[in-house]
């Protein structure tokens with residue numbers, strides 16, 4: 001990308017991934033910057049993180065809209081005001097309509113707390129513990145209309161320990177997320193990341209983060 005990649009981040013909560021992206025973007029050679037942070041929850045702590053970094057924030061509460069379609073339209077309008085090159089979901093907890101996803105096709109990323117395609121949806125840490133899995137992790141993917149199903153970009157595994165709890169797992173998964181999300185955004189901003197159908201390429205090499213798992 002010729003100039004700095006403009007990123008809009010959507011959050012619902014704590015925003016530790018947002019913080020990791022803000023921290024990365026403050027490095028001199030980082031090719032992306034966060035131009036706005038939007039939340040569907042008034043109390044999201046991530047809004048304070050954005051404000052502390054001098055980034056515009058906006059709250060768009062779904063309770064104020066009659067249905068998902070109308071809500072998503074309002075969200076799109078707010079996002080497009082910032083003319084983003086990239087939109088990233090960072091702990092954003094609302095399923096997005098097909099129209100929304102199509103509008104940002106190939107420039108919409110999500111981070112999900114599991115080794116996708118395992119454990120799509122919610123409560124992944126609990127489900128991993130219940131299943132007795134030995135590995136867990138986090139995945140960055142392009143968003144497609146079907147939930148947590150888009151082409152993978154980056155994935156990192158952690159070992160599950162016998163004494164792990166939801167909280168201890170979440171903590172180690174977060175540490176991984178804070179590394180891989182800024183990396184994926186860097187690749188995108190450098191113009192090195194491409195999606196074709198259900199595949200992702202870094203430069204001209206196909207990315208297969210979960211090959212062999």
Ligand code: NHR
Nearest residue numbers: 092093094095096111112121143144145146147148149
């Ligand atoms: N939207 C589409 N179309 N595709 C994806 O892959 C999406 C998406 C929106 C969000 C993040 C996702 C995750 O990483 C994400 C991926 C929310 C829910 C959910 O069930 C599920 C997955 C994700 C985010 N949300 C409930 C809903 O009815 C609300 C839950 C709540 O408010 O606590 O929207 O896991």
Ligand code: GAR
Nearest residue numbers: 013014015016017090091111112113
């Ligand atoms: C992260 O672990 C992210 O992977 C997950 O929520 C957490 C947000 O943390 N996302 C989802 O579960 C999406 N459904 P953060 O607000 O501290 O970045």
